[in-house]
Amino acid sequence: MIPVTTFANEKVALFGLGGSGLATARALKAGGADVVCFDDSEGRVQQATGEGLQTSNLRQIDWSDVSALVLAPGVPLTHPLPHWSVELARDAGVEIIGDVELFCREKRRLCPEAPLIAITGTNGKSTTTALVAHLLKELGLDVQVGGNIGTPVLDLETPQPGRHYVVECSSYQIDLAPSLDATVGIHMNLSPDHLDRHGSMENYAAIKERLVAGSKVAIVGVDDRLSSTIADRLELARKPVCRIAGERELTNGIYARHGRLFEAHEGMQSEVATLGGIDSLRGDHNGQNAAAAFAALRALELPADRIAEAMKTFPGLHHRMEVVSRQGRVLFINDSKATNADAAARALASFDRIYWIAGGRAKEGGISSLDEYFPKIAKTFLIGEAADAFAKTLDGRVPYKVSGTMPQAVKDAVAEAAEDDAAEIAILLSPACASFDQFPNFELRGAAFVDAVRALPGAGNTQEVA
Structure with missing residues (x-):
């Protein structure tokens, strides 16, 4: 921990008690600040209180002696509307900053x-x-x-x-x-x-x-x-x-x-x-x-x-173009961190014969911008909320199947790839979507892909790369 001493003996309001917010509150307290914390989630407030941090509804504190509002990065500063804690700080002339x-x-x-x-x-x-x-x-x-x-x-x-x-x-x-x-x-x-x-x-x-x-x-x-x-x-x-x-x-x-x-x-x-x-x-x-x-x-x-x-010794990043297994000519690629079309494009550009697992909670623009990569895709397996919208984009251009869930998509992709005689095949999870329809975050979505690959018949004979 880096104790934050720049606000020692000063009152600091903090809003947002997720992972980085809690870490920031601890660092401010360790540095001698009088930090008062709050969150819209009662559970998070209770967790902070249980750690010995001072919590109070920031709507009810005296802002005249507050030196700064420290805002967790997930809390809106400007759009679509400033969070209510931001409005209170601005009305009091208090600077608004974050952990960085x-x-x-x-x-x-x-x-x-x-x-x-x-x-x-x-x-x-x-x-x-x-x-x-x-x-x-x-x-x-x-x-x-x-x-x-x-x-x-x-x-x-x-x-x-x-x-x-x-x-x-x-x-x-x-x-x-x-x-x-x-x-x-x-x-x-x-x-x-x-x-x-x-x-x-x-x-x-x-x-x-x-x-x-x-x-x-x-x-x-x-x-x-x-x-x-x-x-x-x-x-x-x-x-x-x-x-x-x-x-x-x-x-x-x-x-x-x-x-x-x-x-x-x-x-x-x-x-x-x-x-x-x-x-x-x-x-x-x-x-x-x-x-x-x-x-x-x-x-x-x-x-x-x-x-x-x-x-030459860089192992790569989990959930980003991560080769998790190889079975003969087939590479299983976990690119769960590709939460938008531009990120997915980077993965699609990297392989020549692709069985693509895509979908989730779609972002603006969908996958229409990926059309230049469609000739590389042997078949697409769609999951999550975006399945129907993505199917409309792919219809008549790329073969697809609405698999619905991650385990089914992996099974479907493996079954199709088994009939393919290409020199190298990529079964690629690169969703071009947020994960929040089926998973709390992209990490758990990637883990579900890895679990589904490891559950395949004969997986014990695959080369585990990750």
Whole structure:
């Protein structure tokens, strides 16, 4: 835990007592703040009270002596409407911040020289975060990794010289971190997501841009137009910028091409790493992830040859293009983290013969944007609420079956793939949907896929990869 001492002996209101909210409340209390917590869930309030945290309905407290409202990232700040606790804080002139902001303030106070690599983007940020952390550890460095991935940022170890922080930041967290000042800031890409919380694509992009705008070195993916514009804007502001790409050559920057990683300066390219044969970095999207991680470590002046060697041992990220089993020619791929069409596109682009399991709670636009990948799909097996809508999109273009549930979809896919004589077949869970119709989160959806694969007849003879 990192005790938050920047509010010692001050009153702090905190709303939102999920995982990161509870961690933040504990850190504030440990640092000497008079923190009063609340949540709209009575069960969460009772849990906090049971831990010895002070709880009270924030509608009933005196806001005149409150120094800050600390908001959990899942609580609406602006859209579709500000949460009632936000309105109370604004009416009282109280600043509204989140856990990443508290972390940054504490790091500046304790050890400003401790490197912070902060990563954001619509897709790829979790894999890139895991890859950066893996590379740093392989090079023998002291690494703490957390934020929007796994461990809440205030549950990490206390800043000290030589300790490297690799922190994934969601748009919600950036919106609540006005002084976020990473040593290296990475912005991967932009596609429509979370627009219900940000109001428009322009607002969403502007929030993402804050992370790299506040960093000492900005690494920006330029495979999409909006992100490329961010890189141009930062360069005009004389910010050190390294462009990265997974889908095209660059004259300046780091890019992936046909399983190789290149560094370019003024049009002169040199190969710096080979990605071919690394299953965890298969596909153009992982080329961009590898380029981002390589650029981050180079920005920290670490040797290129050692970075390239360390990439070969990257195990990949659970639920993101995760090879969970191989049975002869058939790969079983868990890509449950693909909760929108753009994320699913990255998986579909990575294989040539696909039996696709898709569906869940659909996001805006459905899967119509994936039509360029339809020729790769031998058959689709649909689950969850989106099944009927996805069936309409696929009708007459891709064979499909409404399987309904995950176990049935896996059984159906295996039965169809058994009749296929392709050299390599991917049974791919890449839902292009949120999980909340059938599962509490994408992790449990991915676990259900893995369980269904392991329950198959003859599964004992399969090669377990994960």
